[in-house]
Amino acid sequence: MASHDLIDRIRSRLEELNRSERKVADVILQDPAAATGMSIATLAQAASVSEPTVNRFCRNFEAKGYPDFKIKLAQSLAGGTPYVSRSVERDDDAAGYGDKIFGATIAALDDARRALDAKRIERAVDYLIQAKQIHFFGLGASGPVAQDAQHKFFRFNLPVMAYEDVLMQRMVAASCHTGDVVVIISYTGRTRELVEIARLARDNGAIVLGITAPGSPLAAECTETLEVITPEDTDVYMPMTSRMIHLALIDVLATGVTLRRGEDFLTHLKKIKDSLQATRFPAS
Template identity: 30%
Template structure:
């Protein structure tokens, strides 16, 4: 940042000086808060991010977060031929940890709030996913059902399409796709949209086909390593988003969800040894 100062406007210099004094705090601030604290404007913050080569303010915060992590904790995540089990363990752990740190920054608080409200007020929630994202969809269904919230997860493309086509404007369809371009999930989401349902997507690609048709976008971040075709760190981030939604919905409807949780727990008590 210091190298770029001489070519910047006064307002942009003020922003850089604020960030340099408050690097760790900036990671947790919104663009509005940074503008207010540096006595500039949101447009100046956006312009500065572009001048520095970042896609936007969230991208800048991700890079700041990586710098703030102590160097001794930064392990290059690429698994290389010859790595022993201990090194692989460290790299996979660090990759997943970094995915969660990055997801905190790229996932909008406003979008999370909208998603929670939509789920809490829905007649029915459906989840669509395939492969690794399919396991996330099943996990989401399980967690919401425990709270008494009607939800279904479909990992078969035919069932996804059939069920999505008969949704209503009282329902919510949630598509889970790491790339945001899974053909089957996208097809189901389009049918759900035609049926009038509210669309929520969980994806790491902010400019993918699924984000273009969704009403609410919950973005994740991930660090992929060699031999990880199932996008493990992406799945960790997706599962965490689901946990946030479930916890927030339960908190919003605390008494009702708590009562249902006791009922569903009692219903399965004889299934345990």
């Protein structure tokens, strides 16, 4: 949909450019943001080429002229999702794969942000507010996510637990009551055990919230789901970005609960924060 990233287009066409235009491209790619602030003369000088060359370069990229090109560049810098997830190559150096991994993570979060469904969040917060007890379930890589959630919700002064193994999860699900909320975090939503556990918990009167893939078997068993679009996991070197989205979603839920709890609860939060100060070295 959105205008394809101009910067990427320049990068991909680097090879087919003349020697001089290549120089121009290099200067622009080296710091696109800076380029948006340069005059055609400045840029020409920085690339050691003449001004018309810069102008021709701009026309090569579907711009009416230099100012128009700068506008397009500025747009692609801001919104055109500069964080295209490029895959890590075998011969990348640290700068390369570091940049790509952060880029992919950011891109994934950005996508998730766009897909955010306010109504579902609102409803999930509703359930959490009313909970007498909260259980976070996650297996494998989602285990730490569940733990993180526990840390977050711990502050709300109610029993919160995180379980990372199927046995415990099943036991907890089996002993659920009305008033319990079970939050199941699963990347695929296709893990057999978890689907059964969700059903079990719900049969026992618990509210089951799923942070999982839309349309998955797990999603079908949940009272409410926060859907996370699962990107293709084809790339060998690329780490799972989905758990980042899960974490952010949990932040959102925790914030939602905090906001609902209102003013007086803030002082309580502050107190917890302050209590940690004692264990720390004073800031230099």
